[in-house]
Amino acid sequence: KAGVTQTPRYLIKTRGQQVTLSCSPISGHRSVSWYQQTPGQGLQFLFEYFSETQRNKGNFPGRFSGRQFSNSRSEMNVSTLELGDSALYLCASSLGDLRAQYFGPGTRLLVL
Amino acid sequence: KQEVTQIPAALSVPEGENLVLNCSFTDSAIYNLQWFRQDPGKGLTSLLLIQSSQREQTSGRLNASLDKSSGRSTLYIAASQPGDSATYLCATASGGSNYKLTFGKGTLLTVNP
Numbered sequence: 248k249a250g251v252t253q254t255p256r257y258l259i260k261t262r263g264q265q266v267t268l269s270c271s272p273i274s275g276h277r278s279v280s281w282y283q284q285t286p287g288q289g290l291q292f293l294f295e296y297f298s299e300t301q302r303n304k305g306n307f308p309g310r311f312s313g314r315q316f317s318n319s320r321s322e323m324n325v326s327t328l329e330l331g332d333s334a335l336y337l338c339a340s341s342l343g344d345l346r347a348q349y350f351g352p353g354t355r356l357l358v359l
Numbered sequence: 360k361q362e363v364t365q366i367p368a369a370l371s372v373p374e375g376e377n378l379v380l381n382c383s384f385t386d387s388a389i390y391n392l393q394w395f396r397q398d399p400g401k402g403l404t405s406l407l408l409i410q411s412s413q414r415e416q417t418s419g420r421l422n423a424s425l426d427k428s429s430g431r432s433t434l435y436i437a438a439s440q441p442g443d444s445a446t447y448l449c450a451t452a453s454g455g456s457n458y459k460l461t462f463g464k465g466t467l468l469t470v471n472p
Contacts, residue, residue, distance in 0.1 A: 251402075253402075278458055280458055280459070280460070282460075282462075289462055289463075289464045289465070290448070290450075290460075290462040291462075292459050292460060292461070295458045295459060297458075302458070303458060303459050305459070337402055337403065339403075339460075341458060345390055345391055345410060345452075346408075347393060347405050347408040348393065348405065348458070348460065349405055350395070350402040350403040350404075350405070351402050352401060352402040353401070353402045355400075
């Protein structure tokens with residue numbers, strides 16, 4: 248069974264631009280979560296979607312948004328990029344309640 | 360607010376040694392605890408998941424224990440190998456959602472041949 252896939256793997260943007268990242272979960276997984284990883288803050292929870300509904304949200308500004316499609320694929324959007332948004336963005340999928348989360352390889356975003 | 364701490368931040372051992380990585384958390388009302396490894400520049404690989412009602416889980420040379428009452432978990436790696444070199448992260452699912460993981464900063468493990 249294929250793992251979690253994320254596209255693109257690398258992105259370079261400039262301040263003020265916006266970016267969209269994509270995540271395809273493991274087949275059959277309906278929950279998709281997003282995390283930001285930086286050297287200073289470590290891994291931080293952004294949000295989680297289940298059946299196209301956002302169920303949980305972390306402490307990030309409104310510039311960070313996401314959505315989930317009927318096939319469970321998810322996208323994350325960051326508008327008005329700032330230098331501090333440079334990070335590895337990871338998505339994870341899960342089969343259901345109390346089950347393990349499986350992570351994709353991440354999208355590395357560099358904001359110049 | 361859940362806080363997860365991992366000690367030590369870095370560990371270097373010779374090949375073949377048994378070792379223990381530590382993880383502590385402040386809020387014992389967790390749904391589960393998961394251990395991951397992360398290789399440089401890569402995503403996370405799930406190693407072991409312990410539900411809140413369990414005391415330990417084993418997979419091959421790995422054994423993870425959980426003591427909810429004291430807010431501690433350990434990851435035991437037997438007969439370490441150079442291929443075990445990576446950053447090991449623990450994460451708790453808590454805060455009203457079993458999908459919202461709170462991570463520690465990780466332990467960077469180096470196994471020397």
